[in-house]
Structures are given as C-alpha cells and as structure tokens.
Amino acid sequence: MGRRGDPVAVLEAIYSLEHDDDTWLDEVHAAFGPILDDGFGTALVAFETRGEVARVSSLRFRGPIAEQGTELFKLHEQRCFEYDNGQAPPPPCHESRFFLDLPPCSMSHATFRAPPRSGARTKDARAEDPFLRDWRATKGTAGPRLDDILQVRSDGEPGRGVVFGAGRKSGGVPKDIEGLAPRLASHLGAMLRLRGRRQGGAMQRGPEGGDAILTFDGKLSHARADATTHASRDALQHAARMVDRARGKLRRTEPETALALWGAMVAGRWTLVEQFDHDGKRFMVAYRNHVASPSATFCNLGQRERQVATLAALGHSNKLIAYELGLSVSAVSAYLARAAKKLGADSRVALVRLYRDSLVPRT
Numbered sequence: 636m637g638r639r640g641d642p643v644a645v646l647e648a649i650y651s652l653e654h655d656d657d658t659w660l661d662e663v664h665a666a667f668g669p670i671l672d673d674g675f676g677t678a679l680v681a682f683e684t685r686g687e688v689a690r691v692s693s694l695r696f697r698g699p700i701a702e703q704g705t706e707l708f709k710l711h712e713q714r715c716f717e718y719d720n721g722q723a724p725p726p727p728c729h730e731s732r733f734f735l736d737l738p739p740c741s742m743s744h745a746t747f748r749a750p751p752r753s754g755a756r757t758k759d760a761r762a763e764d765p766f767l768r769d770w771r772a773t774k775g776t777a778g779p780r781l782d783d784i785l786q787v788r789s790d791g792e793p794g795r796g797v798v799f800g801a802g803r804k805s806g807g808v809p810k811d812i813e814g815l816a817p818r819l820a821s822h823l824g825a826m827l828r829l830r831g832r833r834q835g836g837a838m839q840r841g842p843e844g845g846d847a848i849l850t851f852d853g854k855l856s857h858a859r860a861d862a863t864t865h866a867s868r869d870a871l872q873h874a875a876r877m878v879d880r881a882r883g884k885l886r887r888t889e890p891e892t893a894l895a896l897w898g899a900m901v902a903g904r905w906t907l908v909e910q911f912d913h914d915g916k917r918f919m920v921a922y923r924n925h926v927a928s929p930s931a932t933f934c935n936l937g938q939r940e941r942q943v944a945t946l947a948a949l950g951h952s953n954k955l956i957a958y959e960l961g962l963s964v965s966a967v968s969a970y971l972a973r974a975a976k977k978l979g980a981d982s983r984v985a986l987v988r989l990y991r992d993s994l995v996p997r998t
Contacts, residue, residue, distance in 0.1 A: 640670035642894045643886035645819050649826050650908050656830060660797070661695065663823060667799060668697050670819075671785060671812065675802030676700035682734055684794045689734055690715075700802060734788070735991055737798065738950050739817040742807055743784035785812070789820035790949050791827025792927055815891070821899045821951075821959040825906050829924045838922060842910060845920035847871050849907075851879040861904060862921060874901040874961070875919050895958075900924065903939060903960040926960075932993040936974050943970040947983060948990035 648666040651659060660679060668677040676698020683690050696704035717723035783803045790796040799820075832838040842848055846862040849855050853872040861867055881893040900906055905921040912918065926942040933941045946956045953971070957964045971983070980986040 640666070640668075641886060642670065642815060642819060642890050643881055643897070645670065646822055646894075646897055647882070647909075649819075649822050650906075652830070652833070652908055652910070656834075657693070659830075660693070664695050664697060664799075667819060667823075668801075671787065671799055671801035671816065672698060673785075673801055673803050674699070676704075678704055678800040680798045680800065682796060682798065684734055734796070734798070735949075737786060737788045739789075739820060739955065740785075740787050740808055740813055742803070743786055743800075787816045787820050788950075789823040789827065791824050791831055795831060796824065796827060815894065817951075817955050818894055818899075818958055821955060822897075825899045825924060825959070826908075828926070829906050829908070829922055832924070842918075842920045845908075845922045846905060847921040849875040849919045849921065851875055851917060851919065853879075856918075860923075867902065867904075870902045870961075871905065871907075871921050874898060874907060878907060878919070898961045899959045900961050903942060903962060928990075932978065932989050933974075936977060940970045940974040940977070943967055944974040944986060944990065947971055948987045950987075 645663070645666040648659075648662045651662070654662070660681065664677070664679045668679075671677055676696060678697075678700065679695040680691055681693040683692050691708075694704070694708045714723060783806070785801040785803050785808060787799040788796060789798070799816075829838070833844075838844045842857075846858065846860050847855060847868075848857040849871060853876040855868055855872055858868060858871075862871060877896040877898070881897040885893040885896070901921065904923060904925065906924040907919045907921055909917060910920050925938065926945055928941050928945040933944055936944060942960060943956055946959060947953075951959065953964050953967045956962075956967045960967070971986075975981070975983070975986045978986060978989055980989055
C-alpha cells in the first residue's frame with residue numbers, strides 16, 4: 636500500500652466507549668497520525684462553535700512538531716484573550732465560519748486562497764495561511780521547515796468536531812489520503828456524536844442503551860424499537876459480519892476494501908460499538924445515532940432529508956454522505972433534491988447557504 640499506519644486500527648480506536656474523551660482522543664490520534672504524517676508530526680484540534688464564535692477546546696501534538704506546536708497554541712490563547720478583552724481582532728480559528736469553510740480534506744494554502752464556501756466572507760487571494768505564518772514566527776531558526784499543512788476535518792455534529800493537521804513540504808493532497816482520510820473522519824464524526832449524546836444524557840450507558848446486541852458473526856441476541864423489523868435486523872446482521880471481515884486478513888492484504896466494508900452507520904440510524912461482557916466475550920451494540928440538525932431552516936424536512944442536507948451543508952460529497960449513512964449515492968441525491976425543493980433552493984450552494992445562515996447570521 637505504500638502507506639504507514641493501519642486504517643482498521645483507526646476504526647478500532649474510534650469505536651470504543653471504554654475511556655473518557657481525553658484518553659479516547661489520544662488513542663485515536665495515535666492510530667490516525669501515522670497515516671497522515673509526512674515526517675513533521677501531527678496535531679489534533681478539538682473545536683466547538685456557538686453562533687459566530689469558535690473555541691479550540693483542546694490541542695494535541697505528536698512527533699517533531701510537539702514542542703513548537705505547544706508554543707503555537709500559547710500564541711493562539713493569547714490572541715483569544717486579547718480578542719475577548721477588546722484588544723485585538725479575532726484570530727481566524729476564533730470564527731465559526733473558519734470551521735464551516737474548511738473542506739473535509741484539504742491543503743492549507745489552497746483553503747486560504749480559495750473563496751469561502753459559505754459566501755459570507757471575502758478572502759484576499761494572496762492571503763497567507765495564518766497557521767503557517769504563526770509557525771514561522773514561533774520557529775525562529777529551530778524546528779522543521781514546512782510549506783503547507785494537510786487538514787482533515789471531522790464533524791461530530793454541527794458545532795462540534797476535530798481537525799487533524801499534518802505538515803507537508805509541498806504539493807497537494809496525496810491521492811491515497813484524499814480517498815481514505817474523509818472516510819476515516821466520517822467514522823470519527825459518528826463516534827463524536829454518540830459520545831456527545833451519552834454526555835448529554837440522551838443515551839443510557841452500557842448495552843442497555845442500545846437498540847440491538849449482536850455477535851460478530853451476525854447473530855442477533857436482542858432487539859427493540861426500530862431494530863425489530865426484518866429489514867433492520869437484516870441490515871444490522873450484515874453490518875456486523877462486514878465489520879468482522881474488515882478486521883480479518885483484509886486489513887493487511889486489502890485495507891481499502893476493509894475500510895469500504897466497515898460502514899460508519901447502519902441504515903442511517905445506528906452506530907455499532909464493540910463491547911465486552913463480564914466473561915470477556917466480545918459483542919456489538921447498535922446505538923441509535925441520527926445526524927441531528929440545529930438549524931430551524933431544516934425543521935420541516937423529513938428525518939432522512941434533514942440528515943443528508945446537514946451533511947451536505949458541512950461540505951460532504953454525495954459519495955461520502957452515502958458512505959457515512961449506509962445509503963446508495965442515488966438515494967442521497969434523491970433526498971438532497973427533495974430537501975432543496977421543499978426549501979426553495981435552486982442549487983446545492985443555495986441549500987448550503989440557507990443552512991449556514993441560520994447557524995451563523997451574516998454581519
């Protein structure tokens with residue numbers, strides 16, 4: 636494959652509820668980092684947005700950039716402090732639209748030279764990436780030289796997510812990473828959403844909070860609510876078997892195939908999480924994990940239309956949305972077209988703007 640790291644190991648780290656969020660993010664970063672790393676090390680930025688303001692809730696570094704990255708974060712915190720006290724303009728990643736405009740997988744130079752997808756801000760085509768500018772300001776004569784930053788964004792839900800960063804010498808997004816990273820990020824987004832529901836009390840802890848319990852060979856030992864229908868049972872059993880296949884020899888011989896088999900969600904409703912009973916036996920629990928939309932603009936849409944439109948508004952392609960929700964690309968296109976018609980949007984761009992303007996009003 637010519638790439639370091641194991642995509643299936645990333646999924647195994649993601650689909651765990653055994654640890655607190657800090658420990659869990661450390662383990663995800665340790666598994667995902669080697670896939671993105673080009674010798675400079677990697678960073679993981681956890682963010683939250685409310686209205687026009689974004690906050691970096693935590694920042695992690697691995698590899699050679701760790702020491703300088705810590706200095707960079709101190710600089711960011713100082714700028715946030717100055718902004719909060721009316722002493723300076725907001726730093727770029729202090730604005731919600733910075734994260735809304737960030738594509739799922741991109742290079743930093745290209746992002747800052749391109750017009751914003753939200754259409755709400757103007758950018759100087761010659762503007763320098765502020766992260767690279769700050770990097771050079773904190774580096775002095777020490778530290779590795781980098782010319783660009785590979786960025787991978789994962790949205791747990793609108794308003795909360797993480798961004799991975801990996802330094803690069805030059806060039807665009809590597810072809811293998813361009814296809815791989817967004818799919819891995821979609822899994823991380825599903826688990827961020829599920830963990831958020833658990834923290835908010837919307838999900839009962841333990842297997843009792845799930846709609847179904849399955850063995851890895853697809854046997855269903857418990858089901859309730861929507862998981863009791865024949866179609867749902869078949870979909871959940873098939874998904875459990877595919878996860879088991881992905882974790883077998885395919886992870887070494889055909890990692891891209893293994894990743895394709897392990898879907899981020901089942902039938903757009905459930906996320907499968909590995910757990911253990913008291914005897915150490917492995918099983919999978921299907922937790923309800925719909926993509927929620929905080930946008931009042933989308934309240935009149937059907938649930939599946941709302942899910943698809945929300946992910947499209949976050950910059951996800953139809954192909955990626957299909958992978959995320961466990962649907963066909965044609966079904967995603969149909970749901971998106973119906974959503975646009977109901978909202979009176981004549982294009983995908985117009986639909987995205989309707990959604991974003993309801994979250995972050997234009998100033």
